[in-house]
Amino acid sequence: MNDVDIAVVGGGIIGCLVAREITDRDPHCRVALLDRDVVAGGASRRSAGLHFPRGGTERVRRMSAHSQAVYAQLAQDDPTLPIHALTMHMLTADADRVERTYLPSAEPERVGQVPGDLIAVPQGTGVWTGRGCQYADVGALTEALARRLRRRLALREAIRVTAVDAGPSGVSLGLSTGGVLNASRAVIAPGPWIADPAWEPLVKPLGARVKKIVALHVDQEPGEDDGVTVFEDEDAFLLPLRHRGHWLYSYTCQEWDVDPDGLAQGLSAKDLTEAVESLRRYAPSLAGRTTAGRVFCDAYSPTREPLVRTLDDGGRIVFAGAANGSGYRLAPAIAAETADLLHIPSSRRNAA
Ligand SMILES: Cc1cc2nc3c(=O)[nH]c(=O)nc-3n(C[C@H](O)[C@H](O)[C@H](O)COP(=O)(O)OP(=O)(O)OC[C@H]3O[C@@H](n4cnc5c(N)ncnc54)[C@H](O)[C@@H]3O)c2cc1C
Structure with missing residues (x-):
């Protein structure tokens, strides 16, 4: 047996x-x-x-x-x-994208702006809000x-x-x-x-292949009502990590075939520059407040x-x-x- x-x-x-x-x-x-x-x-x-x-x-x-x-x-x-419920805003220049990819239960709705003064919405980009978002x-x-x-x-x-x-x-x-x-x-x-x-x-x-994932920590404390903003066209997001007292900006790093046991050397100059440039496009006031972050990796399938x-x-x-x-x-x-x-x-x- x-x-x-x-x-x-x-x-x-x-x-x-x-x-x-x-x-x-x-x-x-x-x-x-x-x-x-x-x-x-x-x-x-x-x-x-x-x-x-x-x-x-x-x-x-x-x-x-x-x-x-x-x-x-x-x-x-x-x-x-x-597990913490969050409000959510989505930015995209592709007007059909939200409709195509979000669940009907999210009840996506087009709005004028992201609340607060952190997000600068680029010209030609629409803003949506929706339900069902949380982070843990x-x-x-x-x-x-x-x-x-x-x-x-x-x-x-x-x-x-x-x-x-x-x-x-x-x-x-x-x-x-x-x-x-x-x-x-x-x-x-x-x-x-x-x-x-x-x-x-x-x-x-x-x-399957392994890709590096990089996220920046932004030295600014989020408010109780701050929500996440998802930048659909860049596969990036700005998330209020309330339990840690700072914002997190996740962007798409394109470094492939990394070894999870070899990532202990930390955030590189290239990671930091790329991620800050990406953040600057959407939240310029936060770009100067990012000097640290987290680096690891995940497995990706051929079909995603x-x-x-x-x-x-x-x-x-x-x-x-x-x-x-x-x-x-x-x-x-x-x-x-x-x-x-x-x-x-x-x-x-x-x-x-
Ligand atoms: C910086 C970053 C941000 C992310 N953000 C998000 C996000 O916002 N939302 C989201 O959905 N996902 C996100 N992800 C992805 C998500 O975290 C992973 O997809 C998920 O944690 C994978 O879970 P897992 O259990 O498969 O892997 P892991 O948590 O890595 O667990 C695998 C376990 O296997 C064990 N193991 C490995 N080899 C052996 C062995 N030979 N014998 C015994 N044990 C072994 C390891 O010790 C490990 O504990 C993010 C990932 C990173 C790195």
């Missing part, structure tokens, strides 16, 4: 929500959640944590709607969770989820998975301790560590839709991730698709 029914590898927001979804659906399922670090030590800890109700494809819009409902339920069930302290939320999961499963931190081998009766996972964990099935939720030698040959055919796929012929190993810089906002839907792929019926849902 295997040690556990399902091993989930990776204790970020995606791995934790996958483990939660499995144990919600089947409380008798024996699950182990393993991380080479403490939980939430990867991309999730660095995340800006913005959820906006949009998607570039029908599947991502569905995932966005599902995830929004799950986070709303979590926040309602436990108001102490670090993703690291703290992941830890809170992991704390609850401890009662339901075996949480193994500082245990690195060094090998993954599928056989006729299950999956054997080699561990950094020298031991082996035998599971009937395994979920790999590695965040940007897609090239870990333990699963690199299995994951490579998916065609998250990947939830089996990796072996027997369907025992499932990959969940490559969420294209949207792994927080789509994690609940990724978790649901993963549980579906593992054939765990949602009718057995029995939330603790």
